[in-house]
Ligand code: ADP
């Protein structure tokens with residue numbers, strides 16, 4: 001469970017990007033909705049311990065965000081602008097990320113990478129350089145790197161473009177599979193995606209939660 005308590009964030013020279021956000025996120029797919037600038041990426045980066053809140057706190061399975069190293073090991077993060085090194089092959093890139101994540105044993109790393117490549121259906125292209133990958137292949141590689149080390153939480157910041165409709169559906173189904181026993185927090189501005197795949201949603205607008213809850217039991221709160 002992720003417990004978010006009165007989180008706020010203000011960047012230098014700007015209005016509040018997050019304004020007193022409190023939420024409880026449970027296992028399964030959680031949709032984070034809201035227009036551009038609503039604060040979705042900011043909330044995700046805070047939960048991934050990549051940026052600090054201005055005030056408030058949150059815990060991820062009981063661990064406070066202030067223990068950033070531990071949080072980073074518990075969370076897989078796929079940023080909106082995911083880029084792998086184009087000159088590396090998929091396998092080389094995952095090996096590099098696995099080493100960064102502290103999977104020191106080369107054999108263990110290789111074994112885990114093989115399993116992941118199969119799960120995201122990239123096993124046949126893993127030996128090719130990333131620069132030859134399609135948008136959908138890059139996203140699948142992005143999921144694989146986020147899943148390295150078996151994190152209990154997967155945070156996926158949706159791209160606004162780059163995937164065709166068919167790739168989009170496949171990507172969403174892939175995430176749904178990984179949401180079993182995990183918290184998968186997915187940001188999007190496409191309402192239909194949320195209805196199809198998410199059990200729980202939160203809607204942000206101008207840094208505030210304006211709607212949150214389980215899909216068949218929504219509560220207005222702002
Ligand atoms: P708009 O919606 O009109 O594009 P934003 O709300 O995105 O404006 O931006 C508000 C302010 O925050 C702008 O001055 C913008 O330059 C700044 N800003 C937005 N994103 C970033 C960022 N990632 N890094 C630095 N400054 C940013």
Ligand code: ADP
Pocket residue numbers: 011012014016017034035036037038039040041042043
């Ligand atoms: P969303 O992901 O919903 O589009 P963001 O979290 O990116 O929203 O942005 C929330 C607000 O914070 C926006 O006004 C944006 O311009 C601003 N912002 C985001 N990142 C930065 C930054 N690094 N520096 C300054 N302002 C930022």
